[in-house]
Amino acid sequence: MDVTVLVVVVVAAVVIGGLGLALVRAHARGSDVLAELSVADWFSLKVNLTAAEAARATTAVEAAASERGTEPERREIAPRAQTPARVLWVDDNPDNNVHETIALERLGRFVVKATNSRAALDYLKELDIALVITDLHRGDDSDAGRDLAARLAGRLPVVVYTGDAGTAGVVPGASAVVDQPWDLVDAVQRLLART
Structure with missing residues (x-):
């Protein structure tokens, strides 16, 4: 696997994981949280x-x-x-x-x-x-x-x-x-x- 692809995948996983954790914590505190994440906003495919x-x-x-x-x-x-x-x-x-x-x-x-x-x-x-x-x-x-x-x-x-x-x-x-x-x-x- 190309190193650049690996780095992008790892960074994306960390960012998505961090956002998910923040949403779970906000929801646990009783906040009405709505978040949408579109992979299309981050990547394009050729x-x-x-x-x-x-x-x-x-x-x-x-x-x-x-x-x-x-x-x-x-x-x-x-x-x-x-x-x-x-x-x-x-x-x-x-x-x-x-x-x-x-x-x-x-x-x-x-x-x-x-x-x-x-x-x-x-x-x-x-x-x-x-x-x-x-x-x-x-x-x-x-x-x-x-x-x-x-x-x-x-x-x-x-x-x-x-x-x-x-x-x-x-x-x-x-x-x-x-x-x-x-x-x-x-x-x-x-x-x-x-x-």
């Missing part, structure tokens, strides 16, 4: 995307492009350090996005799927979601994706992934409207790098 994972993600995006019947572009996803993030994908046909999901998972994105906006809003209430991907049409509701994007405007990035971005027009609340797997991955990576 994960190194290995060359092997980047290559597997590239293969998954190429498979998605091929499945969509588009000319497979030859792009490479570069290995790099990035912060893991949870992505919510709302689509009534999630199996249509298997390869795109695999690519995002290989890039350190934890993909949670919902098939309707009601479930999506429940996930958003309960989980720390960094970005939403949505389709436009779900079942008989041709505006489901537009409505969800508008509802989330300003709260977090929304990427609309649709069959034809050219005909989708402007989608209020959407950070990007894309129709190709490479564009999807690029948008997600770009938007999450900002947050």
